[in-house]
Amino acid sequence: MxxxxxxxxxxxxxxxxxxxxxxxxxxxxxxxxxxxxxxxxxxxxxxxxxxxxxxxxxxxxxxxxxxxxxxxxxxxxxxxxxxxxxxxxxxxxxxxxxxxxxxxxxxxxxxxxxxxxxxxxxxxxxxxxxxxxxxxxxxxxxxxxxxxxxxxxxxxxxxxxxxxxxxxxxxxxxxxxxxxxxxxxxxxxxxxxxxxxxxxxxxxxxxxxxxxxxxxxxxxxxxxxxxxxxxxxxxxxxxxxxxxxxxxxxxxxxxxxxxxxxxxxxxxxxxxxxxxxxxTITSSYKEPFPGWIQGFRVIDPLIYLYGKGDLPGFLGDPNNLLxxxxxxxxxxxxxxxxxxxxxxxxxxxxxxxxxxxxVNPFSLHKLFDNCYEYFTSFPLPFVNSKGDKIEVNEMKYFDKLSEFSNYTMEVLSKQHRVQDLSDEKELLKIQMRLKRKMEFLNNFSKTYEPYSTYKGWFxxxxxxxxxxxxxxxxxxxxxxDASKINWGDYFLEIHIPGLKKHVLEGKKVPT
CATH class of the missing domain: 3.40.50.720 (NAD(P)-binding Rossmann-like Domain)
Structure with a gap:
């Protein structure tokens, strides 16, 4: 000593x-x-x-x-x-x-x-x-x-x-x-x-x-x-x-x-x-330049799936701290x-x-509020089966997987509804695609649930x-000194633009 x-x-x-x-x-x-x-x-x-x-x-x-x-x-x-x-x-x-x-x-x-x-x-x-x-x-x-x-x-x-x-x-x-x-x-x-x-x-x-x-x-x-x-x-x-x-x-x-x-x-x-x-480690705040990131980090699949319209609901407590x-x-x-x-x-x-x-708490619902604000101004280039751009809505939260699954299926079905119901081949194709997507989203949600309902803080x-x-x-x-971070500004001006630039542009990403 x-x-x-x-x-x-x-x-x-x-x-x-x-x-x-x-x-x-x-x-x-x-x-x-x-x-x-x-x-x-x-x-x-x-x-x-x-x-x-x-x-x-x-x-x-x-x-x-x-x-x-x-x-x-x-x-x-x-x-x-x-x-x-x-x-x-x-x-x-x-x-x-x-x-x-x-x-x-x-x-x-x-x-x-x-x-x-x-x-x-x-x-x-x-x-x-x-x-x-x-x-x-x-x-x-x-x-x-x-x-x-x-x-x-x-x-x-x-x-x-x-x-x-x-x-x-x-x-x-x-x-x-x-x-x-x-x-x-x-x-x-x-x-x-x-x-x-x-x-x-x-x-x-x-x-x-x-x-x-x-x-x-x-x-x-x-x-x-x-x-x-x-x-x-x-x-x-x-x-x-x-x-x-x-x-x-x-x-x-x-x-x-x-x-x-x-x-x-x-x-x-x-x-x-x-x-x-x-x-959870996220993109750079300042150095060597703001927004640098390599690959999808823990929260980034959530941001991406929400931005492309595939995650209109979430299994978790909106007041839970991230x-x-x-x-x-x-x-x-x-x-x-x-x-x-x-x-x-x-x-x-x-x-x-x-x-x-x-020292600087930030909740799940604030993350998706920031995402909603960003993607309504700068939508990702995804379209539905009719060729219309997919618009994001405010996130809805669920504490049961069945309720999350039912709501998500309902929203995705509306997005990708076939105009000509007599086109059985196209209808079957979209139904199979939606089935695979829901299987993925259900497994995805179960994987993230322990973190979106986490009851500890460090x-x-x-x-x-x-x-x-x-x-x-x-x-x-x-x-x-992380207490100085304004999380809203960080996500709107640094993290999401960095994610688009360094991960999404011109690269294959999870669907």
Whole structure:
């Protein structure tokens, strides 16, 4: 504790010392081609030109293929255009002097790297940033366990070989808190605990409930691999949902992310660990430019389906809070937290919620009110069976799937009504299309229901403390104060236009 006080005292005059901390560092990044990690890499390169090397773990068959992915998915990304403008003709020279693509796989021994490369990186790196994750809500249980549980296991095994390692930072999710309700604090998970166990023991302290064990969950999957069954894929999917619900989580994704946290805590020994739990990550608020986004994020299918007229109703509580954080604020908080705990190098585990519901709440009905305002002024180019443009109506909310389904079918049937009822072929075609669409929307709504009825909100005291410790200059360069966001302006002027520009234009999107 004396060492901690001394370091904090030294830093108090110039804030946390974010830029100074990252200078000269060698960093290993997993999941670097993903949305959040890519934005983090861009920010590090733009603000810390004296950073040494960033090793990027890339799934590829060989070094040439890894470099091709590094080039196409990172170096030539639109996200990096500000960095390119800064360096001009020397951009590629600069970026290639910093980024090193490494062939690997997060859930293999030595992270799938060859022996020579893994030894070299283990000797050089100061920081590990783990952003690799399988984020599909209803992924096959075996695939989710591979990335979200076995991945952290292999990462911790590798981290113990890194002699210079100052900190390991792991991205989880705020929704790893499962079915907890009310104010949810920034507490680590320990192996064996579960949300169901918490609920049961709070009512009846002496009631027995099975402990959650990562090894046992992996064993369940290994036994299934011997089964030859055409329906195996669905069986493995259903098993993930079943295990998640049994232990008190929303879905396979949040369940396996929580187990991954438990493994890291269980294996950390003397390694300083930082676990960051972002809520729903949305497009950039300001940096490197407003509205940048990569692919459909969690709320974006809702916005898109509503805008094209396919989602006139919603299964959920309109007053339920949505928790979102723009990607650049998540990046800034990441760098500030890494610097703070990287300086301290105390062998403990610290958890941060990168979330907004506690400091700047925003409800489901406000989201769709903003969407209604936007799409009535700037409709998406979709037409009905008669060639008329589809107009959106104000969203209606339901608490029963059957009522949602009946209403949605009624609206869609009116939109796509056949003019000539004697045209049986056209009538049958539209009926089949509507049937498929309703099956999709019903499954879609069931998938989102745990989030649209979520009864917890995430305390972010550690993020608030970071803000207080930052200097005025750092607060300007690394903005993390989410209480300043005007959500209405953000969605109308930044997020939805960004979604149209970076995701919808000229690309195939879910129908």
């Amino acid at each position: 004396e060492n901690e006080k001394e370091i904090i005292s030294q830093k108090s005059n110039n804030g946390i010392g974010i830029i100074e901390f990252f200078e000269g560092k060698n960093i290993l990044v997993t999941g670097a081609t993903g949305f959040l990690a890519k934005a983090l890499i861009e920010k590090m390169l733009r603000t810390i030109p004296k950073i040494n090397k960033i090793y990027i773990l890339i799934r590829a068959k060989d070094k040439e293929a890894a470099f091709d992915r590094l080039k196409s998915e990172i170096i030539e990304s639109k996200l990096f255009k500000c960095l390119e403008e800064m360096h001009g003709e020397y951009y590629k020279q600069f970026i290639l002097s910093k980024l090193v693509g490494v062939v690997g796989n997060i859930y293999e021994p030595n992270l799938g790297m060859d022996i020579i490369t893994s030894q070299q990186i283990a000797e050089e790196i100061d920081l590990i940033i783990d952003s690799a994750a399988n984020t599909k809500f209803d992924e096959r249980y075996d695939l989710a366990l591979d990335t979200n549980v076995n991945g952290p296991y292999q990462l911790m095994m590798f981290a113990k070989k890194c002699e210079k390692l100052k900190l390991l930072m792991h991205y989880s999710t705020a929704y790893a808190n499962g079915e907890r309700e009310g104010i949810i604090l920034e507490k680590p998970f320990t192996m064996g605990e579960s949300i169901t166990k918490e609920k049961i023991t709070s009512i009846s302290p002496f009631t027995e409930f099975p402990s959650l064990n990562a090894a046992k969950e992996m064993d369940l999957i290994s036994k299934l691999k011997n089964i030859t069954n055409n329906g195996l894929e669905q069986i493995v999917k259903d098993l993930g949902v079943e295990r998640a619900k049994f232990y008190g989580w929303l879905d396979t994704y949040t369940f396996t992310k929580a187990i991954g946290e438990m493994l890291i805590n269980n294996m950390r020994d003397e390694i300083p660990i930082l676990i960051l739990r972002p809520s 928790d979102m954080i723009p990607v650049d604020m998540a990046v800034n908080a990441t760098m500030a937290a890494i610097a703070k705990h990287g300086y301290l190098q105390i062998p403990q585990l610290n958890v941060y919620h990168l979330a907004t519901s506690f 305390h972010n005291g550690n993020m608030k403390n970071l803000l207080e410790e930052m200097s005025e200059e750092e607060r300007g360069s690394f903005e993390i």
